[in-house]
Amino acid sequence: MIEVKDLHKSFGDAHILKGITTTFDKGKTNLIIGQSGSGKTVFLKCLLGLFNYEEGSIAYNGQVFSKLSEDEKRNIRAEIGMVFQGSALFDSMTIAENVMFPLRMFTKQSKSEMEDRVDFVLKRVNLDDAHKKMPSEASGGMQKRVAIARAIVNNPKYLFCDEPNSGLDPKTSIVIDNLIQEITDEYQITTVINSHDMNSVMEIGEKIVFLKNGLKEWEGSKDTIFKTDNQSVTDFVYSSNLFKKVRRVYLEENS
Template identity: 65%
Template sequence: MIKIEDVHKRFGEEEILKGISTVFEKGKTNLIIGQSGSGKSVMLKCLIGLFKPEQGKIYYGDEAIQDMDDERQRMLREEMGMLFQGGALFDSMNIEENVMFPLRMFTKMKKPEMLARVNEVLKRVNLEGVNKKYTAEISGGMQKRVSIARAIVNKPKYLFCDEPNSGLDPKTATLIDTLIQEITHEYDITTIVVTHDMNSVMEIGEKVMLLKNGKLVWQGTNQEIFKTDNKDVTSFVYSSDLFKKIRDVQLKENKA
């Protein structure tokens, strides 16, 4: 579990996050949505320690990250997995080397142990036998699955996903969403996903937080989105053609 209390973040005179408080639940996919400039990426960077809030605290379990010394913060970073928007795989490394990279950085495992763990996570993301291939030799969807394998190879307690479906076709995006949710449940991870994709909200939004102008204006489940009369939610969510169609179907069913 991650809890944030009254978090403010500013750059110069501009305040980006304006007193956000919420809880990211363990074993669930927690989605952060909002228009560009709403503060989603800044919140994510505060959560992983790249930005330091001017006010408020971020708790991992019972510990506030601001109260941790350098060694404890280093240990915390080892408990984090990160799925970057562009994948961030190393072109000069093959798939096996890419996935093994966090193990080399953060563990004292011997090579056979690392290889066994790499093969385990590659199997989990349905990529057995691609160890010696390079990123240029596999599809974008496969690259994203390699990135997921690398993000979970260190058995993280916390998984952060920044626009995981960026650049993917709808079918592949759904597969990635499903994989993220399955891994979250299987390993009981606290997963936080920043996304613009309303399909993701429908598929895996076990907890959804809507940011607007640096404020948390609504939170609930993907099912509660259809029941709320919050104007910020309806104006944001139903701008999607997909959600307009779903809403129309639901209205017809309710009248029937």
């Protein structure tokens, strides 16, 4: 679990995060959504420890990050897996080498132990025969699965995903969403996803935090988001005719 209390972050005179309080639960897919400029990217980077913040706290399983020693912070970082928006694979490394990279950084495993673990996670994301391929030989969806394999290779307690479906077609996006949800449930990871993809919200949004102008405007689930009368949320979610129809059908069926 990740607990956030009264989080504030500014850049000069620009107050970006204005007192956010929420929790992200273990074994659930937690989504951060909001329009551009809402503060969701800054929020994600604070959760990752990439940005310091002026007020508030972030606790990982009860450990307040800002109060930890450098060694303790390193231990927390070793428990974090990250899927970047553009996959961020190393072009000069094979897929197997990319996945092995965190093991080289954070563990003292033997080469054979690392190879066994790489084999396991690549099989888990259905890339059994991709070890020797280069990233340039992989499709966008395949690269994203490699990024997920690399993110989970260290058995992380926390998984962060920044726009994991960016640049993918709808069918591949569903595959990636389902894979993330399956892995979250299977390994009981605390997963936090920064997304603007409403299909992802409705597919896997077990916990949704909606930000607007640096404030937590609303939080709930993919089910309760249909029922909210918060105008900012409905304007964001139902900006397309498709989701307006989905909401109307849902309300009719559950009235």
